[in-house]
Amino acid sequence: MVKVYSYKRPEFVRRVGQHILQAQDVAFERDPQGSFTVGISGGSLIKTLYEALVADKELAPRVKWPQWHIYFVDERIVPLDDPDSNYGAFKKGVLDPLSHNGDHLNLGPTVYAINESLVHGGPEEKEKLVQEYSDLLPGKPFDLLLLGCGPDGHTCSLFPDAPHEYLLGLKEPVAYVHDSPKPPSDRITFTLPVIQRARDVAFVAEGSAKQDVMHEIFDKKDLSLPTARINSIAGDYVSWFVDPAAFEKVTSVVPE
Protein backbone atom coordinates (compact mmCIF):
# COMPACT_ATOMS: atom_id res chain seq x y z
CA MET A 1 0.00 0.00 0.00
CA VAL A 2 1.13 3.55 -0.74
CA LYS A 3 2.50 5.26 2.37
CA VAL A 4 1.89 8.94 3.01
CA TYR A 5 3.96 11.02 5.43
CA SER A 6 2.99 14.57 6.25
CA TYR A 7 5.28 17.03 8.00
CA LYS A 8 5.87 20.74 8.16
CA ARG A 9 9.29 22.15 7.43
CA PRO A 10 11.96 21.74 8.74
CA GLU A 11 10.84 18.23 9.76
CA PHE A 12 9.66 17.64 6.18
CA VAL A 13 13.17 18.10 4.80
CA ARG A 14 14.69 15.95 7.52
CA ARG A 15 12.28 13.07 6.82
CA VAL A 16 12.86 13.21 3.07
CA GLY A 17 16.61 13.12 3.75
CA GLN A 18 16.24 10.17 6.10
CA HIS A 19 14.22 8.26 3.53
CA ILE A 20 16.90 8.84 0.90
CA LEU A 21 19.64 7.69 3.26
CA GLN A 22 17.68 4.61 4.19
CA ALA A 23 17.37 3.70 0.49
CA GLN A 24 21.11 4.33 0.11
CA ASP A 25 21.94 2.08 3.06
CA VAL A 26 19.68 -0.71 1.78
CA ALA A 27 21.46 -0.55 -1.59
CA PHE A 28 24.89 -0.81 0.05
CA GLU A 29 23.79 -3.66 2.31
CA ARG A 30 22.92 -5.50 -0.89
CA ASP A 31 26.18 -4.58 -2.58
CA PRO A 32 28.69 -2.58 -0.49
CA GLN A 33 30.99 -1.85 -3.44
CA GLY A 34 28.16 -1.17 -5.87
CA SER A 35 26.48 2.03 -6.90
CA PHE A 36 23.37 3.70 -5.55
CA THR A 37 21.24 4.56 -8.57
CA VAL A 38 18.87 7.46 -8.15
CA GLY A 39 16.52 9.25 -10.55
CA ILE A 40 15.57 12.81 -9.66
CA SER A 41 13.08 15.32 -10.99
CA GLY A 42 13.48 19.06 -11.28
CA GLY A 43 11.33 21.72 -9.66
CA SER A 44 11.34 22.33 -5.93
CA LEU A 45 12.89 18.93 -5.20
CA ILE A 46 16.35 20.30 -5.91
CA LYS A 47 16.23 22.81 -3.08
CA THR A 48 14.96 20.10 -0.74
CA LEU A 49 17.88 17.88 -1.78
CA TYR A 50 20.31 20.67 -1.01
CA GLU A 51 18.78 21.31 2.39
CA ALA A 52 18.64 17.62 3.33
CA LEU A 53 21.86 16.26 1.87
CA VAL A 54 24.27 19.20 1.80
CA ALA A 55 23.18 21.71 4.45
CA ASP A 56 21.89 19.34 7.15
CA LYS A 57 24.89 18.78 9.43
CA GLU A 58 23.61 15.46 10.71
CA LEU A 59 22.55 13.90 7.41
CA ALA A 60 25.23 15.29 5.07
CA PRO A 61 28.15 13.22 6.42
CA ARG A 62 26.19 10.01 5.85
CA VAL A 63 25.80 10.55 2.10
CA LYS A 64 28.27 8.38 0.16
CA TRP A 65 28.29 10.66 -2.87
CA PRO A 66 31.10 8.95 -4.80
CA GLN A 67 28.99 5.81 -5.05
CA TRP A 68 25.87 7.66 -6.23
CA HIS A 69 24.80 7.51 -9.87
CA ILE A 70 22.23 10.21 -10.54
CA TYR A 71 19.88 10.37 -13.53
CA PHE A 72 17.12 12.80 -14.41
CA VAL A 73 13.63 11.29 -14.55
CA ASP A 74 12.87 14.00 -17.02
CA GLU A 75 14.91 16.62 -18.77
CA ARG A 76 14.20 19.53 -21.02
CA ILE A 77 16.03 19.38 -24.36
CA VAL A 78 17.97 22.59 -23.87
CA PRO A 79 21.67 23.37 -23.28
CA LEU A 80 22.87 22.37 -19.83
CA ASP A 81 23.40 25.97 -18.74
CA ASP A 82 19.89 27.02 -19.85
CA PRO A 83 17.68 28.10 -16.91
CA ASP A 84 15.21 25.36 -17.97
CA SER A 85 17.76 22.55 -17.70
CA ASN A 86 17.15 20.19 -14.77
CA TYR A 87 20.83 19.22 -14.87
CA GLY A 88 21.76 22.92 -14.72
CA ALA A 89 19.46 23.48 -11.75
CA PHE A 90 20.89 20.45 -9.96
CA LYS A 91 24.46 21.56 -10.66
CA LYS A 92 23.78 25.03 -9.32
CA GLY A 93 21.59 23.91 -6.43
CA VAL A 94 23.45 20.83 -5.20
CA LEU A 95 26.69 19.96 -7.00
CA ASP A 96 28.34 23.38 -6.79
CA PRO A 97 27.54 23.97 -3.11
CA LEU A 98 28.58 20.39 -2.38
CA SER A 99 32.01 20.90 -3.88
CA HIS A 100 32.51 23.99 -1.71
CA ASN A 101 31.07 22.48 1.47
CA GLY A 102 33.54 22.52 4.37
CA ASP A 103 37.30 22.73 4.08
CA HIS A 104 38.01 19.40 2.49
CA LEU A 105 37.71 18.03 -1.05
CA ASN A 106 34.27 16.55 -1.67
CA LEU A 107 34.14 13.86 -4.30
CA GLY A 108 30.77 14.14 -5.96
CA PRO A 109 28.37 11.70 -7.55
CA THR A 110 28.38 10.51 -11.15
CA VAL A 111 25.67 12.53 -12.86
CA TYR A 112 24.17 11.53 -16.20
CA ALA A 113 23.25 14.51 -18.35
CA ILE A 114 21.75 14.51 -21.84
CA ASN A 115 24.11 14.87 -24.83
CA GLU A 116 24.22 18.64 -25.15
CA SER A 117 25.65 18.51 -28.68
CA LEU A 118 22.31 17.21 -29.97
CA VAL A 119 19.89 19.69 -28.37
CA HIS A 120 19.73 22.04 -31.34
CA GLY A 121 19.32 19.26 -33.89
CA GLY A 122 16.24 18.17 -35.80
CA PRO A 123 13.93 15.25 -35.01
CA GLU A 124 16.60 12.68 -35.87
CA GLU A 125 19.14 14.20 -33.44
CA LYS A 126 16.47 14.41 -30.75
CA GLU A 127 15.64 10.73 -31.19
CA LYS A 128 19.35 9.98 -30.94
CA LEU A 129 19.58 12.01 -27.74
CA VAL A 130 16.71 10.00 -26.25
CA GLN A 131 18.23 6.69 -27.34
CA GLU A 132 21.61 7.65 -25.90
CA TYR A 133 20.08 8.56 -22.57
CA SER A 134 18.13 5.34 -22.54
CA ASP A 135 21.34 3.39 -23.21
CA LEU A 136 22.95 5.06 -20.17
CA LEU A 137 20.32 3.74 -17.77
CA PRO A 138 21.56 1.16 -15.26
CA GLY A 139 21.04 -2.47 -16.17
CA LYS A 140 19.27 -3.05 -12.86
CA PRO A 141 16.18 -1.47 -11.29
CA PHE A 142 16.68 2.00 -9.85
CA ASP A 143 17.34 1.97 -6.12
CA LEU A 144 15.34 5.16 -5.69
CA LEU A 145 13.26 7.54 -7.79
CA LEU A 146 12.48 10.95 -6.34
CA LEU A 147 9.48 12.39 -8.16
CA GLY A 148 7.61 15.66 -8.13
CA CYS A 149 3.90 16.14 -8.70
CA GLY A 150 2.58 19.02 -10.77
CA PRO A 151 -0.74 20.70 -9.89
CA ASP A 152 -2.16 18.95 -12.99
CA GLY A 153 -1.08 15.51 -11.74
CA HIS A 154 1.94 15.15 -14.01
CA THR A 155 5.17 13.62 -12.90
CA CYS A 156 8.44 13.21 -14.78
CA SER A 157 7.24 14.61 -18.14
CA LEU A 158 4.25 12.27 -18.20
CA PHE A 159 1.29 14.60 -18.59
CA PRO A 160 -2.40 13.83 -18.10
CA ASP A 161 -5.33 14.62 -20.39
CA ALA A 162 -6.41 13.30 -23.73
CA PRO A 163 -3.63 14.40 -26.09
CA HIS A 164 -1.03 12.96 -23.73
CA GLU A 165 -2.67 9.67 -22.82
CA TYR A 166 -0.22 7.92 -25.16
CA LEU A 167 2.50 8.64 -22.60
CA LEU A 168 0.97 6.17 -20.17
CA GLY A 169 1.14 3.36 -22.70
CA LEU A 170 4.78 3.74 -23.68
CA LYS A 171 6.96 0.67 -23.33
CA GLU A 172 10.42 2.09 -23.98
CA PRO A 173 12.26 3.23 -20.81
CA VAL A 174 12.91 6.79 -21.97
CA ALA A 175 10.63 8.67 -24.33
CA TYR A 176 10.74 11.87 -26.34
CA VAL A 177 7.95 14.33 -25.55
CA HIS A 178 7.78 16.96 -28.27
CA ASP A 179 4.53 18.63 -27.23
CA SER A 180 4.75 19.16 -23.50
CA PRO A 181 1.90 21.37 -22.28
CA LYS A 182 4.33 22.89 -19.81
CA PRO A 183 7.20 24.72 -21.55
CA PRO A 184 9.71 23.99 -22.86
CA SER A 185 7.88 21.67 -25.23
CA ASP A 186 10.80 19.37 -26.08
CA ARG A 187 11.68 16.96 -23.29
CA ILE A 188 12.71 13.45 -22.45
CA THR A 189 11.01 11.44 -19.76
CA PHE A 190 11.24 8.16 -17.93
CA THR A 191 8.18 6.03 -18.65
CA LEU A 192 5.96 3.90 -16.42
CA PRO A 193 7.88 0.60 -16.95
CA VAL A 194 11.07 2.10 -15.43
CA ILE A 195 9.09 3.53 -12.52
CA GLN A 196 7.30 0.24 -12.00
CA ARG A 197 10.61 -1.65 -11.80
CA ALA A 198 12.24 0.73 -9.31
CA ARG A 199 12.88 -0.54 -5.78
CA ASP A 200 11.67 2.64 -4.11
CA VAL A 201 9.62 5.55 -5.44
CA ALA A 202 9.17 8.67 -3.32
CA PHE A 203 7.02 11.63 -4.31
CA VAL A 204 7.87 14.96 -2.73
CA ALA A 205 5.03 17.51 -2.89
CA GLU A 206 4.42 20.59 -0.80
CA GLY A 207 2.11 23.58 -0.70
CA SER A 208 -1.54 24.52 -1.08
CA ALA A 209 -1.26 24.59 -4.89
CA LYS A 210 -1.28 20.78 -4.69
CA GLN A 211 -4.51 20.47 -2.67
CA ASP A 212 -6.90 19.84 -5.54
CA VAL A 213 -4.70 17.38 -7.33
CA MET A 214 -4.04 15.43 -4.10
CA HIS A 215 -7.81 15.04 -3.74
CA GLU A 216 -7.97 13.73 -7.33
CA ILE A 217 -5.09 11.32 -6.75
CA PHE A 218 -5.96 9.94 -3.32
CA ASP A 219 -9.74 10.28 -2.95
CA LYS A 220 -10.92 9.97 -6.55
CA LYS A 221 -8.03 7.76 -7.66
CA ASP A 222 -8.25 9.26 -11.15
CA LEU A 223 -6.05 6.90 -13.17
CA SER A 224 -5.76 9.32 -16.05
CA LEU A 225 -3.31 11.15 -13.80
CA PRO A 226 0.19 9.67 -14.14
CA THR A 227 0.78 10.16 -10.41
CA ALA A 228 -2.37 8.18 -9.51
CA ARG A 229 -1.42 5.54 -12.06
CA ILE A 230 1.95 5.09 -10.36
CA ASN A 231 0.21 4.65 -7.00
CA SER A 232 -1.90 1.91 -8.53
CA ILE A 233 0.85 -0.02 -10.32
CA ALA A 234 3.72 0.37 -7.89
CA GLY A 235 1.92 0.96 -4.58
CA ASP A 236 3.97 -1.31 -2.34
CA TYR A 237 7.12 0.70 -2.69
CA VAL A 238 5.65 4.16 -3.25
CA SER A 239 5.79 6.81 -0.53
CA TRP A 240 4.53 10.34 -0.58
CA PHE A 241 6.18 13.08 1.44
CA VAL A 242 3.71 15.94 1.70
CA ASP A 243 3.06 18.86 3.99
CA PRO A 244 -0.28 19.49 5.74
CA ALA A 245 -1.15 22.27 3.26
CA ALA A 246 -0.85 19.95 0.26
CA PHE A 247 -2.90 17.19 1.88
CA GLU A 248 -5.61 19.37 3.40
CA LYS A 249 -8.43 18.28 1.06
CA VAL A 250 -7.73 14.55 1.19
CA THR A 251 -10.32 12.70 3.24
CA SER A 252 -9.70 9.02 2.51
CA VAL A 253 -6.10 8.71 3.66
CA VAL A 254 -4.61 9.57 7.03
CA PRO A 255 -0.88 10.25 6.76
CA GLU A 256 1.42 8.18 9.00
Ligand SMILES: O=C(O)[C@H](O)[C@@H](O)[C@H](O)[C@H](O)COP(=O)(O)O
Ligand atom coordinates in the same frame (compact mmCIF):
# COMPACT_ATOMS: atom_id res chain seq x y z
O1 LIG B 1 9.69 19.51 -15.84
C1 LIG B 1 8.89 19.66 -14.97
O2 LIG B 1 7.74 20.02 -15.14
C2 LIG B 1 9.32 19.39 -13.56
O3 LIG B 1 10.52 18.71 -13.50
C3 LIG B 1 8.23 18.61 -12.91
O4 LIG B 1 8.18 17.29 -13.28
C4 LIG B 1 8.20 18.87 -11.43
O5 LIG B 1 8.79 17.84 -10.73
C5 LIG B 1 6.76 19.04 -11.00
O6 LIG B 1 6.15 20.01 -11.82
C6 LIG B 1 6.67 19.47 -9.55
O7 LIG B 1 7.32 20.66 -9.38
P1 LIG B 1 7.37 21.42 -7.98
O8 LIG B 1 7.88 20.43 -6.98
O9 LIG B 1 8.31 22.56 -8.19
O10 LIG B 1 5.98 21.83 -7.69
